[in-house]
Amino acid sequence: MKYNVTIGMEIHAELKTGSKMFCSCKNGLGLEKTPNVNICPVCTAQPGTLPVPNRKAIEAVQRVGLALGCTLRLQSKFDRKNYFYPDIPKGYQISQYDEPFCEHGVMEIEDDGIKKSFRITRIHLEEDTGKSMHPTGEHFTLVDFNRAGVPLMELVTEADFTNGKDVRLFCQKLRQTLRYLEVSDADMEKGQMRCEVNISLYKEGSDRLSGTKSEIKNINSFRSVERSIEYEILRQTGVLEAGGTLVQETRGWDEAKGITVSQRKKESAHDYRYFPEPDIPPFSFTEEYVEKLRSTLPELPDAKFKRFVSEYGLPEADVVTLTEDHHLANYFEAVASELGEKVESKEITVPLERALKLASNYILTELRKYFAENGEDITTIKITPENYAEFIGIVADGKINSSAAQTVLAEMYKGGDNDPSHIIERLNLAQMSDSSELEAIVDTVLVSNEKSVLDFRSGKQNAFQFLIGQIMKETRGKANPKVVADILTEKLK
Ligand SMILES: [Zn+2]
Incomplete structure (x- = not known):
């Protein structure tokens, strides 16, 4: 039956x-x-x-x-x-x-x-x-x-x-x-x-x-x-x-x-x-x-969802989480508006869509992780949308690498000094992208790792990764990985 x-x-x-x-x-x-x-x-x-x-x-x-x-x-x-x-x-x-x-x-x-x-x-x-x-x-x-x-x-x-x-x-x-x-x-x-x-x-x-x-x-x-x-x-x-x-x-x-x-x-x-x-x-x-009374209604969940997808070009799955709570959605909107101004004024060089995606990613992963760990939510966050947008701009432009980014965000979350530039300066986290400075370090690493150089030349690809690792270690993780890879490729030719 x-x-x-x-x-x-x-x-x-x-x-x-x-x-x-x-x-x-x-x-x-x-x-x-x-x-x-x-x-x-x-x-x-x-x-x-x-x-x-x-x-x-x-x-x-x-x-x-x-x-x-x-x-x-x-x-x-x-x-x-x-x-x-x-x-x-x-x-x-x-x-x-x-x-x-x-x-x-x-x-x-x-x-x-x-x-x-x-x-x-x-x-x-x-x-x-x-x-x-x-x-x-x-x-x-x-x-x-x-x-x-x-x-x-x-x-x-x-x-x-x-x-x-x-x-x-x-x-x-x-x-x-x-x-x-x-x-x-x-x-x-x-x-x-x-x-x-x-x-x-x-x-x-x-x-x-x-x-x-x-x-x-x-x-x-x-x-x-x-x-x-x-x-x-x-x-x-x-x-x-x-x-x-x-x-x-x-x-x-x-x-x-x-x-x-x-x-x-x-x-x-x-x-x-x-x-x-x-x-x-x-x-x-x-x-x-x-x-x-009807005119006092705020933008409701469905409308907000649709607008976030079309206006910010974010994946639907991300928008579901961003708009789940209106406080979080409002925070993101404030950040998005800051980022818009920064892109407009060329303070950030990447396209706005990329900066928005990055802003969304750090909220959905890092910030939500902190919220869960501390039993908090966006309403108690000490990071202002202005500072958060500045942080995203710095990351988007590759001024710090991703591990430094996590350190900076963790510092910002703790409160006290929320200004990402101050934190980067205080903790000496700025990414090294200066070629001449990096070239000197690459040279030192190559001299002290002759075996790996020979290994690479005899076709062992993972020797390349090993050398990158040594250079990153030498710079305490601050070297711009892309610039390092370019210099290394050139030197190994
Ligand atoms: Zn009563």
């Missing part, structure tokens, strides 16, 4: 506004180390308090909607979603039911050169809950309300997905977009972005929504998104092929074991008894407001 797969998703992302959704408590990670310090009567639902919606949070979710091709509803409202759980102090959550801020979007992903589109049903805004804590060995539960009332967007997709990889790519692209918009850091490991996956199988030829779905929760990395789906497809297939019946249930992802585990059976859909939030009047927005 052949089964096909249907997957839909609900993704929550915490918005990084200055304050919480309905009160003036601060919003932000790092404020939350001690439990219940970042709370007030509103977010702990004391009697008589009233919620005041956070305008920035509403704008943020609407900008996300516009970036993902959604239609913004001109009429919208908040609703109460009623359910009891210790971490929601009000006994209900303020959310949105039938009039979400954004509807009918789409996101395109690319998998090995193939473009695929996935529909977004809606994006709405709600408040996050507190956190229940279960101290080990104790028979009670503690509740921390620091997170209660943090603005949370929820994106719901259509059940368009058929495999784990597409879902992972979608989530990664969403994180990238949220970061470009600077509305959320969307770090899954920190719980700022949380995915719930609905997955069901159906027999080939039958209705694609006819299967029994399970919902996977507790997924906290992109890798787990993909793995948990792959596991769940295998598990459901196994049950069906053995003649068993699936039950609608919520399953948790056990990262260590690499399996999903049943958490609770779901008999029917919850009745949350949604009703319009009586304490917050409904919203109405104008077309002008929407267009004004």
Whole structure:
């Protein structure tokens, strides 16, 4: 029996506004180390308090909607979603039911050169809950309300997905977009972005929504998104092929074991008894407001990718990495503009395209290596784009060789003196390209390596490389290898 797969998703992302959704408590990670310090009567639902919606949070979710091709509803409202759980102090959550801020979007992903589109049903805004804590060995539960009332967007997709990889790519692209918009850091490991996956199988030829779905929760990395789906497809297939019946249930992802585990059976859909939030009047927005908001959107990932490829002539694989993070992309753009001026003014003699490729290479290899080693990223780098461009110019023009280049960049990365020319002077790293100076050194090396000279003349090619090596050693690696090779060839004739 052949089964096909249907997957839909609900993704929550915490918005990084200055304050919480309905009160003036601060919003932000790092404020939350001690439990219940970042709370007030509103977010702990004391009697008589009233919620005041956070305008920035509403704008943020609407900008996300516009970036993902959604239609913004001109009429919208908040609703109460009623359910009891210790971490929601009000006994209900303020959310949105039938009039979400954004509807009918789409996101395109690319998998090995193939473009695929996935529909977004809606994006709405709600408040996050507190956190229940279960101290080990104790028979009670503690509740921390620091997170209660943090603005949370929820994106719901259509059940368009058929495999784990597409879902992972979608989530990664969403994180990238949220970061470009600077509305959320969307770090899954920190719980700022949380995915719930609905997955069901159906027999080939039958209705694609006819299967029994399970919902996977507790997924906290992109890798787990993909793995948990792959596991769940295998598990459901196994049950069906053995003649068993699936039950609608919520399953948790056990990262260590690499399996999903049943958490609770779901008999029917919850009745949350949604009703319009009586304490917050409904919203109405104008077309002008929407267009004004649209004009605040930055260049988005796809557009930036296309422009980098065409404007800078870089390989697509390089551009994928350069534009993955908008801070890195902006840094590269600042460097590119500096390089453009240097080529224009003949300060650099190589063509701009070559300088750009070199700039990209050193970022993708050396700088990223440093970032990984030091747990840093482009936002904390001490090298200014001006100094980095100067460094690239020096390397491009062959004023230092590649091993010296690595030393200079390492010095620049450390901070202190960032000026590459100063570092080269201080460490005496300038490449020797002066022929007369080098000729003298070549002569000395030839005299003290007579055997290798004879070997070369009797046809042993590797004697040539040996001699080059000796000359480089003599100059402590500073000789221009090209000039040395030319002089040596001439002398050996
Ligand atoms: Zn508060």
